[in-house]
Amino acid sequence: MDELDARLLVTMRAHPRIGLTETARLLGVARGTVQARVEKLMARGVIEDFGPTVSPALAGYPILAFVWLQIAQGRLTEAVQALRAVPQILEVLGTSGQHDLLCRVVAKSTEHLQEIIAAILASPAVQRTDSTIALSTQIPYRIEPLLQDAAEH
Numbered sequence: 001m002d003e004l005d006a007r008l009l010v011t012m013r014a015h016p017r018i019g020l021t022e023t024a025r026l027l028g029v030a031r032g033t034v035q036a037r038v039e040k041l042m043a044r045g046v047i048e049d050f051g052p053t054v055s056p057a058l059a060g061y062p063i064l065a066f067v068w069l070q071i072a073q074g075r076l077t078e079a080v081q082a083l084r085a086v087p088q089i090l091e092v093l094g095t096s097g098q099h100d101l102l103c104r105v106v107a108k109s110t111e112h113l114q115e116i117i118a119a120i121l122a123s124p125a126v127q128r129t130d131s132t133i134a135l136s137t138q139i140p141y142r143i144e145p146l147l148q149d150a151a152e153h
Contacts, residue, residue: 001046004029006151008037009046013144016050061088061106063113064134067120068099075125076100082123088116099130 004027011026012018020038024031041047056064071079076094083089083103091104103120107113110133117129 056106063107069101071100079125
């Protein structure tokens with residue numbers, strides 16, 4: 001990713017509904033250049049989607065929790081399949097260290113979270129969970145500072 005790619009991404013993040021022509025004008029390049037860059041960034045997986053960002057809290061799931069899982073030896077695939085069946089699990093990351101997986105989970109209430117954790121533990125592939133409820137967001141997910149840094153260097 002070069003400086004123009006970074007500037008393009010910064011512009012697209014700042015103006016999510018902007019068209020290719022206006023993006024090209026803001027960047028001082030040809031529309032075809034912007035279109036080609038966007039297509040290459042999509043093909044490489046740098047741009048993952050163009051969908052709206054949805055707030056789970058405002059969609060009825062105000063509880064955000066991080067649930068660490070310890071998986072039975074050799075049963076990772078089985079555990080991941082079981083986790084896919086739980087719609088309140090937004091993300092699952094493989095980790096190093098004491099735990100095997102980290103799940104980002106949303107719930108309607110703490111009681112609902114307890115039900116979700118029980119559903120996770122229902123899989124024989126999951127040996128143990130350790131949960132932390134997020135109380136507030138101090139720095140929301142962000143990519144702009146990283147892109148700005150890339151655009152400047």
